[in-house]
Amino acid sequence: MPTMNVESFNLDHRHVDAPYIRVADVKTLPKGDVLTKYDIRFCQPNEDHLEMPTIHSIEHTFAELSRNHSENVIDFSPMGCQTGFYLLMAGEPAVEEIRDLVATTLTDLLGVDEVPAANVVQCGWGASHDLEGAKRAAQAMLDQRGSWAQVMKA
Template sequence: MTDRMNVESFNLDHRTVVAPYVRLADAKALPAGDVIEKYDVRFTQPNVAHLEMPTVHSLEHLFAEHSRNHTDRVIDFSPMGCQTGFYLTLAGTWVYEDVLALVEATLQDVLGAQEVPAANEVQCGWGANHSLTGAQDAAREFLARRAEWSTVTA
């Protein structure tokens, strides 16, 4: 694979990464000077394991809602189609350790949640497709390996 592709993750050799991890995937300076950063928050080992869709869906809702209690700089938290992780998009330039602290604090919130926010047919396009237990199990496993989050490749 020698040609660079437009999508950053398509240029990442998924065979060399070691999940779980949090890595800066992209940073862009916008025309007005604002900066956005996109982080790859990888829960499972690519091509080896994945999160089930109700778990992905619930983590998306829980993280998107609770992360905003810790900062007003969250732009988006979106699932990867491969179901191995998420993209966390943040406004501004971040210190990496502060990103890790945000992820950690938010996943602690997930563990304490009593319900998945907006998991209903009024606020969600597939309100029945959720698993609070699955989301909490995935968060617990990710948090248990906190010391490994900074290591992206073996």
């Protein structure tokens, strides 16, 4: 297959072993700033996925709570394939540091009583949330933390 411009399009999704966390891309901007994109994969591609209200609730909650633990979070956004998220960070934090940030933030998510900004004023589709689904997905991800470093099938 030809090399694509989008890094994840060059990843053979048949051979990954979700859940995992990996560095997906590192970019040095024209003025020298560095951005690092992490692939936070919850589900095995083409075998499982998260439902959109669950994704939406994880996205809102993680985006809000992760900033309590790091000043370098730029963005947390869902993958269109519904199998995970991209975490964009300023600098080039070690993947181990990101695994700790993800674990801490998902643990925080388990303790919330409502999704941040899940209303018609602060969200474009405030009715489309599933906090209980987000908590189940977060717990499932946390339960498999020991495998987060294993990206490819053995």
